[in-house]
Amino acid sequence: MNEKDILDSLGYVMASTYRLKVLQYIGKGVRIPSDIANEVGVRTNHISNVLADLKRNNLVICLNEDAHKGRLYKNTELALDILKYLEETDN
Known part of the structure; x- marks a missing residue:
């Protein structure tokens, strides 16, 4: 990913x-919305909205779209590049 896309x-x-916080918690793993909500400290329905928004912006993907419960989310390469950029520029 080029720096312009990341920025x-x-x-x-x-x-x-x-x-x-959602992107940081997911990191390189796979998470379900209820775990993300507990970690971030907000209600699951709000996290679902945040995840849908992140998905529209190509920052997360849902691995099992057809599931009504237990949907699995992971970061895209763009999201991982953003997290890496933040980590590198934080010093």
Whole structure:
């Protein structure tokens, strides 16, 4: 991913602490919305909205779209690149 793509999405992610916290919690793993909600400290229905928003912006993908419960989410390469960029520039 080039730096322009990362920076274009970085502002969007940083405009919401929830978006950033969700991406950080998912990291390189796979998470379900209820676990994310518990970690971030908000209701599951709000996390579902955040995840849908992140998905529309190509930052997360749902691995089992047809599931009504236990949906699995993981970060896209773009999201991982954003997290890496933040980690590198945080020092």
